[in-house]
Amino acid sequence: MKALVLSGGAGTRLRPITHTSAKQLVPVGNKPVLFYGLEAIRDAGVVDVGIVVGETAPEVMVAVGDGSALGLRVTYIPQERPLGLAHAVLIAQEFLGDDPFVMYLGDNFLLGGIEDLVKQFDAGQSAAQILLTKVANPQQFGIAVLDENKKVRHLVEKPKQPPSDLALVGVYMFRDPIHQAVRAIQPSARGELEITDAIQWLIDQDFTVDSFMVTGYWKDTGKLDDMLECNRAVLAGLTSSYEPDRVVDSQIEGTLVQDESALIENTQIVGPVIIGRRVKIKDSVIGPNVSIADECEITHSSLRDSIVLGGTQIRGVRQIASSLIGKEAQVHGSQVDLGEVHLMIGDHSQVQIGVSGS
Numbered sequence: 001m002k003a004l005v006l007s008g009g010a011g012t013r014l015r016p017i018t019h020t021s022a023k024q025l026v027p028v029g030n031k032p033v034l035f036y037g038l039e040a041i042r043d044a045g046v047v048d049v050g051i052v053v054g055e056t057a058p059e060v061m062v063a064v065g066d067g068s069a070l071g072l073r074v075t076y077i078p079q080e081r082p083l084g085l086a087h088a089v090l091i092a093q094e095f096l097g098d099d100p101f102v103m104y105l106g107d108n109f110l111l112g113g114i115e116d117l118v119k120q121f122d123a124g125q126s127a128a129q130i131l132l133t134k135v136a137n138p139q140q141f142g143i144a145v146l147d148e149n150k151k152v153r154h155l156v157e158k159p160k161q162p163p164s165d166l167a168l169v170g171v172y173m174f175r176d177p178i179h180q181a182v183r184a185i186q187p188s189a190r191g192e193l194e195i196t197d198a199i200q201w202l203i204d205q206d207f208t209v210d211s212f213m214v215t216g217y218w219k220d221t222g223k224l225d226d227m228l229e230c231n232r233a234v235l236a237g238l239t240s241s242y243e244p245d246r247v248v249d250s251q252i253e254g255t256l257v258q259d260e261s262a263l264i265e266n267t268q269i270v271g272p273v274i275i276g277r278r279v280k281i282k283d284s285v286i287g288p289n290v291s292i293a294d295e296c297e298i299t300h301s302s303l304r305d306s307i308v309l310g311g312t313q314i315r316g317v318r319q320i321a322s323s324l325i326g327k328e329a330q331v332h333g334s335q336v337d338l339g340e341v342h343l344m345i346g347d348h349s350q351v352q353i354g355v356s357g358s
Contacts, residue, residue: 001118002099003041004092007034007106008054008079022056024106025063026227026324027307029234030274030291032063033221034106035070040113041104042071050075050095051106052088084192086182089174098176103195105170109230111217111237114171120212121173127207128178128199131169133214141167142196144211152209155196166211168196169218177207224324224344231307232289235272254288276310293327300335309347317341317353 007024024034041049049072053060057078067074077092089096089103102118110131121129130152132144138159144166145154156163172195181198188194203209219230235255242258250264254271258264262279270287276294285302292298293310300316306323314320317333321340325331326347333353341353 001046001122002096002101003046003049004077004088004096004101004103005034005037005041005049005051005106006085006088006103007051007060008056008082008088022059023222025056025059026221027291027293027309028109028221028227028231029238030276030293031234033109033227033230034060034064036109037104037106038064038067038070038072040110041102043113044102044115044118046102046118047071048073048075050077050092052077052079052092054079054082082192084187085195086185086193086198089178089195089198090182090193093179096179100173100175103172103174105220107221108170109217109219109221109233110169110171110214111233117171117173117212121210124210125208126210127175127202129173129210129212130199131171131214131218132166132211133169133218134165135167136165138162138165138167143167146211150211152199152203152211154203155200157194157196169214170220172199177202177205181205224322227307227324228289228305228322231291232305235274235289235291238272238274240271259294270304301333 025032049067051074053076061076064074075095077095079088079091135141139162140158143156143159143162143164144152145163147153178198181201182193184201185193185197199209217233219226221227221230238255238257240255242256243260246263248265250267252269256269256271257274259275259277261277262275265282267281268285273287273290275292278295279292281298283300284298287304289305290303292308295310296308296312298314301314302318303320305321308325309327311328312325314331316335317331318337319340321342323343325343325345328347329345329349331351336354338354345351
């Protein structure tokens with residue numbers, strides 16, 4: 001079995017972060033979202049992975065390399081522009097051959113992995129298997145209709161009047177009939193080859209499409225709120241690990257995961273919090289639900305429910321909350337409490353908040 005991981009797309013809903021970074025590499029719990037999917041694929045026993053890349057290909061290739069650090073063998077498949085999920089299958093046929101494969105959207109986060117899904121698909125004979133989860137807002141998703149045997153009978157993309165509340169999760173299993181399907185369908189109204197149309201073609205041609213219900217946590221990390229929610233989910237599963245000698249005159253409440261090279265001084269930590277390499281934090285309040293990546297410096301500030309990317313400096317800013325701050329940014333304030341500050345700042349930005357005389 002092989003895997004096809006989609007890591008293209010512009011990530012417009014995460015601007016300005018994605019002006020300079022691939023959306024799949026934005027971290028939750030100090031690890032790129034893409035890596036959670038790759039590790040889930042590996043843990044399910046699949047090691048041959050094709051990664052479909054677009055304009056952010058160089059960054060993805062630097063981060064993942066040949067896959068050996070993750071226990072994978074990676075092949076990169078360039079996609080000139082985003083033309084739909086079925087188009088990704090179309091251009092990957094040489095890599096996939098006739099082998100069954102799992103297709104995993106690189107910006108999806110699925111807690112608990114896909115081992116059971118792969119086992120169920122391996123044990124059956126269906127042409128495809130899709131993951132489904134119940135949602136409160138089915139109008140915003142691709143929706144599946146099942147028969148009494150839980151076989152998929154019909155798919156509808158973002159219906160105004162949903163026939164069910166079962167939304168498609170961004171993980172799919174396919175056998176080789178999918179290659180015929182992606183060649184048979186036509187582009188949708190938005191000019192893309194839709195994977196839902198390809199799966200519907202399989203159904204219409206009397207191929208069996210099974211479903212697998214996801215009962216655990218799943219999220220498409222396309223928006224800021226989704227990223228922060230995933231960060232909370234990851235941090236909730238951590239176990240404390242920190243160096244008492246590197247936590248000076250500070251209070252620790254709840255879970256703290258601290259790299260041994262990080263230094264915390266005169267600071268209150270309200271876990272869960274994760275702190276990366278060579279981070280320096282002084283005279284601050286951090287947490288809950290905060291991820292701070294490598295080589296950041298934070299002084300005279302407070303943060304909660306936020307993600308801070310590597311190399312960033314934050315000084316004198318009170319009550320930063322529900323924020324995503326890009327790499328090597330500088331955020332300065334006057335230490336005046338102006339109430340909660342919500343930020344979404346791109347890489348290398350310089351921001352001043354409430355500075356006297358401004």
